[in-house]
Amino acid sequence: MDYNFKLESFEGPLDLLLHLIEKNKVDIYDIPIALITEQYLEAIAQMPDKDLDSMSEFLLMASTLLEIKARMLLPREEEEEEEGDPRAELVARLLEYKKYKLLSAQMRSLEEGSDKLWYREQDLPQEVAKYKPPVDLDHLLKNETAEKLQRIFDEIMRRQSDRTDEVHSHFGEIEREAVQIGDRLDYVKERVRKPGRHSFRSLLGSSATKLEIVITFLAILELIKTGEIRLSEDSTRDDFTLEDNAA
Numbered sequence: 001m002d003y004n005f006k007l008e009s010f011e012g013p014l015d016l017l018l019h020l021i022e023k024n025k026v027d028i029y030d031i032p033i034a035l036i037t038e039q040y041l042e043a044i045a046q047m048p049d050k051d052l053d054s055m056s057e058f059l060l061m062a063s064t065l066l067e068i069k070a071r072m073l074l075p076r077e078e079e080e081e082e083e084g085d086p087r088a089e090l091v092a093r094l095l096e097y098k099k100y101k102l103l104s105a106q107m108r109s110l111e112e113g114s115d116k117l118w119y120r121e122q123d124l125p126q127e128v129a130k131y132k133p134p135v136d137l138d139h140l141l142k143n144e145t146a147e148k149l150q151r152i153f154d155e156i157m158r159r160q161s162d163r164t165d166e167v168h169s170h171f172g173e174i175e176r177e178a179v180q181i182g183d184r185l186d187y188v189k190e191r192v193r194k195p196g197r198h199s200f201r202s203l204l205g206s207s208a209t210k211l212e213i214v215i216t217f218l219a220i221l222e223l224i225k226t227g228e229i230r231l232s233e234d235s236t237r238d239d240f241t242l243e244d245n246a247a
Contacts, residue, residue, distance in 0.1 A: 013061035014097040016043055021094070028094060031087055033072055037065040064090070145233065149200075149240070153217055156204045160213060179211050184219040192229050192244045200231070200240035 010016040020039050021028055044058045071086040192198050203220065207213040220242065223229045227245055234241045 010043075013058045014094060015101070016040060016058070017061070017090075017094060018098060018101075028098075029091060031091065033065065033069050033087060037062075037069050040065055145231075148233070148238075152201055152239070153204065153213070156201065156213055157210060159205075160207070160210050179209070179215045181215055181219060181222075184212070184215045185223065188216065188219050188223060188242075189228065189244075192223075192242050193246075198242040199234075199237070200242055201237075203242065 010019065017036065017040065020036050020043070021031065024032075024035065024039075026032055026036075041062060044055070044062060047055075047058075068086045068090065188203060191203060200220070204213050204216055207216050220229070220231075224231050230243050230245055232241050232243065
């Protein structure tokens with residue numbers, strides 16, 4: 001079973017070392033290893049008796065400090081000098097520990113102050129709470145989706161061409177009525193709000209003329225962009241399903 005021991009005011013050997021460095025006001029990048037080692041050994045000697053497991057980390061650090069002290073006191077050959085400062089690894093560990101210790105203190109401070117905070121319940125106006133940011137069409141209409149929409153659109157346009165040619169051959173030219181984008185927006189919204197499945201093909205195919213098909217297609221894209229309707233692929237029918245986002 002693991003235990004966390006706190007010896008006096010020190011939570012571990014690195015905590016004790018930081019205390020000694022700050023107490024002596026020395027540069028953490030240039031630790032006077034002889035002085036700090038001496039004070040460290042005195043500190044752990046004064047600690048109350050604990051079992052071996054609780055003291056093992058402190059004793060391991062003591063041996064590390066003695067090794068560093070010995071390496072710094074012994075004459076160093078040129079090859080050893082190239083290896084760098086024997087204290088470098090210890091300094092890195094101390095800096096990392098100090099960083100997390102400061103972050104821990106900040107988190108503890110926030111936790112202690114949180115019980116004094118009260119938050120208001122949401123009181124946004126209904127129209128603001130319901131607002132949904134516009135859909136990014138470039139992200140929504142990925143290459144595969146855009147190609148499939150274009151293919152369905154082209155098929156319906158070709159079919160409308162054949163139907164128009166057949167009507168002309170029987171009745172001649174028929175006067176075309178103007179198609180307004182606002183009317184098609186209302187038409188699409190009304191269709192999608194009705195219960196049941198709403199097919200992209202059916203909506204486009206219900207248009208009487210090529211112009212109506214184009215305007216209906218633009219109306220559908222506009223409503224997807226504003227978030228009023230959503231588009232999902234129906235792979236079983238080679239189609240898309242349109243749904244009312246307000247539902």
